[in-house]
Amino acid sequence: MKAPFGLALLLGTGLTAGPQQPTFSSRVEAVRVDVLVTDRGQVVTKLRPEDFEVKDEGVLQDVDLVRLEQLPLNIILGLDVSESVNGERLEHLQSAGASLLRGLKKDDRAALLTFSHAVRLRQELTSDIPLVQETLAAVVPSGQTSLVDGTYGAIALSGSDVGRSLLIVFSDGVDTASFLTPDVVLQSARRSDVVVYGIAMRGRISPTFLKNIGEVTGGSVFEIESTKDLSQTFLRILEEFRQRYLLSFTPRGVAATGWHKLDVRVKGRRGTVRARAGYQAGG
Amino acid sequence: MVTLHTAIALVLMSWTGFAADAQDSVTRRLDRIDRLQQWLDAVGQHEFGSADDALLRVASWDRNTLWLVWQDVSSVVSLVREPSTGVFYTPIEPEPFSGVFRLPQPRPRTRVIPYGRDDINRLRLIAKQVTDRGGEDRILKRGATLHAEIAVLGPVLPVPDSSRRPRSDSIMLYLADGQQTGVDDASVQWEMGRRLLDKVKPKESRKLGADPGADETVRLWYLASNLYMQSVEQTDAWHVERSVQLFPQDPEVLFVAACAREIFSGPQIQSVLLSTTLSRDLFKLYGDEGEELRRAEKLYRESLERDPNRAEARIRLGRVLNRRGRHQDAIVELRRATTGTKNRLLLYYGNLFLGDAADALGLAEEARRAYQRASELFELAQSPRLALSAMAARAGDRSGALAAIEEVLARDQPARADDPWWSYYIAQTRDLEGVWTALRVAVTAERPRR
Numbered sequence: 146m147k148a149p150f151g152l153a154l155l156l157g158t159g160l161t162a163g164p165q166q167p168t169f170s171s172r173v174e175a176v177r178v179d180v181l182v183t184d185r186g187q188v189v190t191k192l193r194p195e196d197f198e199v200k201d202e203g204v205l206q207d208v209d210l211v212r213l214e215q216l217p218l219n220i221i222l223g224l225d226v227s228e229s230v231n232g233e234r235l236e237h238l239q240s241a242g243a244s245l246l247r248g249l250k251k252d253d254r255a256a257l258l259t260f261s262h263a264v265r266l267r268q269e270l271t272s273d274i275p276l277v278q279e280t281l282a283a284v285v286p287s288g289q290t291s292l293v294d295g296t297y298g299a300i301a302l303s304g305s306d307v308g309r310s311l312l313i314v315f316s317d318g319v320d321t322a323s324f325l326t327p328d329v330v331l332q333s334a335r336r337s338d339v340v341v342y343g344i345a346m347r348g349r350i351s352p353t354f355l356k357n358i359g360e361v362t363g364g365s366v367f368e369i370e371s372t373k374d375l376s377q378t379f380l381r382i383l384e385e386f387r388q389r390y391l392l393s394f395t396p397r398g399v400a401a402t403g404w405h406k407l408d409v410r411v412k413g414r415r416g417t418v419r420a421r422a423g424y425q426a427g428g
Numbered sequence: 429m430v431t432l433h434t435a436i437a438l439v440l441m442s443w444t445g446f447a448a449d450a451q452d453s454v455t456r457r458l459d460r461i462d463r464l465q466q467w468l469d470a471v472g473q474h475e476f477g478s479a480d481d482a483l484l485r486v487a488s489w490d491r492n493t494l495w496l497v498w499q500d501v502s503s504v505v506s507l508v509r510e511p512s513t514g515v516f517y518t519p520i521e522p523e524p525f526s527g528v529f530r531l532p533q534p535r536p537r538t539r540v541i542p543y544g545r546d547d548i549n550r551l552r553l554i555a556k557q558v559t560d561r562g563g564e565d566r567i568l569k570r571g572a573t574l575h576a577e578i579a580v581l582g583p584v585l586p587v588p589d590s591s592r593r594p595r596s597d598s599i600m601l602y603l604a605d606g607q608q609t610g611v612d613d614a615s616v617q618w619e620m621g622r623r624l625l626d627k628v629k630p631k632e633s634r635k636l637g638a639d640p641g642a643d644e645t646v647r648l649w650y651l652a653s654n655l656y657m658q659s660v661e662q663t664d665a666w667h668v669e670r671s672v673q674l675f676p677q678d679p680e681v682l683f684v685a686a687c688a689r690e691i692f693s694g695p696q697i698q699s700v701l702l703s704t705t706l707s708r709d710l711f712k713l714y715g716d717e718g719e720e721l722r723r724a725e726k727l728y729r730e731s732l733e734r735d736p737n738r739a740e741a742r743i744r745l746g747r748v749l750n751r752r753g754r755h756q757d758a759i760v761e762l763r764r765a766t767t768g769t770k771n772r773l774l775l776y777y778g779n780l781f782l783g784d785a786a787d788a789l790g791l792a793e794e795a796r797r798a799y800q801r802a803s804e805l806f807e808l809a810q811s812p813r814l815a816l817s818a819m820a821a822r823a824g825d826r827s828g829a830l831a832a833i834e835e836v837l838a839r840d841q842p843a844r845a846d847d848p849w850w851s852y853y854i855a856q857t858r859d860l861e862g863v864w865t866a867l868r869v870a871v872t873a874e875r876p877r878r
Binding site for chain 2: 227228229258262263264265266269288289290294297298300301302304318319320321322324325329330332333336337348349350425427
């Protein structure tokens with residue numbers, strides 16, 4: 146049975162935690178929801194499965210919590226290397242990428258995809274992190290910006306049944322060259338379980354697309370004043386991503402296909418939950 | 429400064445155009461007729477298509493000099509057409525730039541040019557010389573083409589003294605990747621060309637005054653200049669408007685103007701309109717995305733009414749309709765266009781946009797077929813593959829989504845030519861050289877009368 150795009154198959158690998166130690170049969174489709182909980186800006190850690198309440202189309206679900214320390218990360222860098230990212234901006238971007246890559250652990254993997262007018266997969270997911278660093282260091286900016294196309298390409302390539310996937314998209318400007326429309330990419334993102342964090346330069350034009358894609362995937366967008374802030378932002382995203390929870394549930398009492406709206410809350414305490422808005426089930 | 433080849437340049441015209449302080453005419457009148465003679469000689473001697481001495485000489489003149497030349501050419505045209513003329517006025521055009529933006533200096537008014545008696549006698553001699561050399565229209569058209577060639581060669585012409593560089597009250601915004609990267613004076617050369625051509629009065633015209641819209645060479649001049657500007661991603665909304673004012677029935681001019689409006693609706697220009705810190709008044713000739721798409725649709729339709737076989741106009745109309753959310757209308761145009769052309773490039777665009785429209789309407793099979801045809805026409809093109817991949821992804825076919833794009837995204841050095849989508853906004857200029865050649869042939873063919 147082929148896994149639908151965006152729905153990961155969690156097998157009985159013992160990755161789940163909690164008192165019940167649930168076992169998934171090999172044919173069960175589980176939904177994974179990557180969740181960040183904050184309280185007054187501070188990330189809340191050490192929550193247990195019973196602290197969460199997940200409603201799928203309004204129907205309460207039994208939630209399990211995946212032990213994150215046993216799950217490697219797949220970090221996909223989707224970077225704008227258009228003409229405007231040159232000189233100092235490029236140096237900052239390369240330096241930020243290097244800082245982030247240095248922060249990865251042994252089993253983590255990374256990939257590099259760049260976009261100008263063209264989208265290029267420079268390095269597919271690999272655990273050879275120095276190779277990704279070298280590839281990033283060799284990038285030469287040129288052309289216009291295909292932010293939407295590039296983000297789509299990165300989402301499509303990020304699908305992995307192993308580990309958790311984080312896509313960091315950086316762009317210093319507006320999309321000037323994409324063929325795909327934001328709506329098409331948002332629809333595709335709904336079927337993916339990658340979490341997308343966008344980084345945009347603060348300006349008069351709001352980074353609407355990155356905000357929307359962050360919202361749909363449970364990620365976020367950071368608007369920075371200067372590319373000098375990139376390293377700090379990259380590391381902040383990585384740290385935040387490591388502090389998230391990965392919830393898992395097998396949908397019960399809901400339709401097998403179509404868009405499912407998710408509502409994730411923490412019980413019995415104050416906290417802001419950031420998780421993907423829903424998921425697309427079935428064909 | 430970003431070069432014109434890698435950046436969009438947006439020309440914002442002042443309502444006064446390149447009008448310099450007319451008081452200069454008083455201090456300069458002693459040598460102005462000599463300068464006029466130099467200009468006429470250059471216009472006569474210039475070999476079109478070459479950066480010869482005549483072109484370089486005129487290219488080095490500042491805007492005040494050009495303004496005086498323009499006044500004096502107008503005086504000569506008046507003398508040729510009405511030899512008894514005795515009083516000459518500064519030829520302020522009927523507000524060609526009104527509603528764009530207001531400069532702080534007082535509005536120049538038509539005033540009498542303070543020619544001395546000797547000046548007028550010399551002008552009469554020049555008027556006779558102009559008549560003998562083939563008439564004033566020939567000079568006006570040759571002059572306009574000379575100035576157009578200076579504008580084209582502008583970025584590579586030597587500028588020995590920046591203070592003498594022709595300057596304009598219009599400004600040029602340099603844009604790169606959707607961001608404003610600089611501001612400079614716009615070249616006055618295009619404006620000089622337009623003003624010269626505004627005086628053209630073809631023999632066959634029944635109008636009392638000038639009638640440039642009845643002249644084929646003027647039409648070619650506007651076609652060539654618009655296409656050139658689009659080819660170097662330079663936009664000048666007034667230039668486009670003037671083209672349509674003069675040739676409202678010409679399918680080629682309407683098509684080129686529609687392309688310009690479609691460009692204005694695009695993210696390169698719209699992002700600057702949304703983000704600029706300059707006064708919004710500067711951009712009054714540019715509408716928002718919706719308004720520019722509406723204008724583009726109207727112009728494409730007008731072009732097609734006059735030439736229904738213009739497949740490129742129909743394909744672009746289809747894209748504009750699609751962007752306006754009128755997918756059903758778009759698909760009708762795109763189906764018709766893709767069956768009416770064998771041009772590989774146009775078929776690529778047609779199928780790409782047909783796929784988009786069909787996808788929006790939920791016609792998945794038709795969309796897939798169209799994208800596949802586009803992909804077969806340009807095997808390395810990313811756009812149709814991305815679209816096919818996104819369709820597979822939305823259908824839950826992850827491996828299909830990956831397979832559609834893996835090959836093209838893994839290419840080491842994608843070339844611009846790999847995906848014509850990347851050059852869509854300049855694709856209509858691919859026969860630019862042919863149009864310029866036609867213009868040069870037409871201007872050169874206007875032989876002096878014997």
